[in-house]
Amino acid sequence: MRINRRPGSVLLLVLVVVAMLTLGTATYLELMQNERKAVRHHGRGVQAVRLAESGVEYVKTLLAMTPADLQTAGGLASNPATMQAVIVDDQGDEFDRGRFTILAPAQVDGLYSGYRYGLENESGKLNINTLLAPGAEEQAAARLMAIPGMTPEVVDAILDWLDADEELRANGAEAETYSQVVPPYAPRNAAISDLDELLLVRGVTPELLYGLDQNRNLTLDAVEHPRGLLVELDNADGSLNRGWSAYLTVLSVEGMQPAAAAGASSTLIDFNDQNLQQLHTDLQSAVGAEMANFIVAARQHGLQAAVDPNAPK
Known part of the structure; x- marks a missing residue:
């Protein structure tokens, strides 16, 4: 007697096909969900950039106001009503609502502590790109040494990074020094565009440049303790809470003058000239x-x- 086994084989084949289709469908659904999340994250990233740009343009409009109107609006130093959570895209869903906030470091007894809703005057800092401007070079080292925690070795290394020559200062570092690091690189020998570039200078560390505020949120969190070279420095008065970034800038008005930054022929003007x-x-x-x-x-x-x-x- 002959037994026909085909129906059982067909059933098994159908189960395999169904399982494969189910697996393929699940994989496709997961892929589509991931794509949706990626698109949403990308869109929110673009939105964040546009909101930040809106904040910049908003500040420009404030700076264009007359002093009287600006004072009436609350000023620029600490003005939560004008600079906190400013709505740009007022969506019904609060999660999608677009805002920007303008923050600046706050000061308590002359030292930085916490934040405020306002602007920071970069011209109140030392513009590092003007240190070697004509007429200012002789005082460059002394001006840097006035910064808490600064050392002669770091001063000379910074000035060697900025100057156009390859002459090594007494405690400085030029191309030969940086050619020995891994990977090797060369000093700028010109004005820098961002304070972060100072981290390439021999002797400058993130702790010295940005201080205790390791996540740079303008607040000293409970877990932020002295580390690196800061452990060896006296910071009892809080002068290094923001590190050297509290005293240095590349954005002040002085640095916008090509002559000051590039060392052109013009000289500094002494406002106290008796003539x-x-x-x-x-x-x-x-x-x-x-x-x-x-x-x-x-x-x-x-x-x-x-x-x-x-x-x-």
Whole structure:
């Protein structure tokens, strides 16, 4: 008697096909879900960039206001009403609502602590690209040494990184020094565009440059303790909470002058020059007649008289 086994074989084949289709469908669904998440994350990343750019443009409009209007709006130093959680894209879902906040380091007793909703005046810092400007080079080392935790070795290394020559300063570092690191690189020998570049300079560490605030959120978290070279430095007064970034910049007005950054032929002007006629001449060629008149008037009669011609002299 002959037994036909084909129905059982067909059933097994159908089960295998169904299992493969199920697995393929599940894989496809997972792939589509991942693609959806990736697209959403990319979109939110683009949105974050646009929100940050909106914040920049918003600050520009504030800076373009007249002093009186700006004061009425709350000023630039600490103004939560104007600079905290500013809505750009008011979506119904709070999760998708686009905002930006303008933050700056806060100061307590002259030292940085926490944050505030406002702007930071970069011109109140030492622009590192102006250290070797004509007329300023002799004071460059002394100006850097005034920064807490700075050493002569790091000072010379920074100046060697900035200057255009390959002459090694007493405690400095030039191309030969950096050719021995792995991977090797060469010093800039010119103005830098970002403070982060100082991390390439021999002797400069993240702890020294950015201080205790390791995640750079403008707040000292409970887990942020001195590390690296900061362990050896006295930071009892909190002067190194933000490291050297609290004292250095590449963004101040001085650094925007090509002559100052590139070492062109113009020289620095001494505002305390006793020869006011010569001072006025020098200023007029540099900043124009109106500003020259203002500065000389301030020298002669005080700042209030320069601002208000009717003020008593």
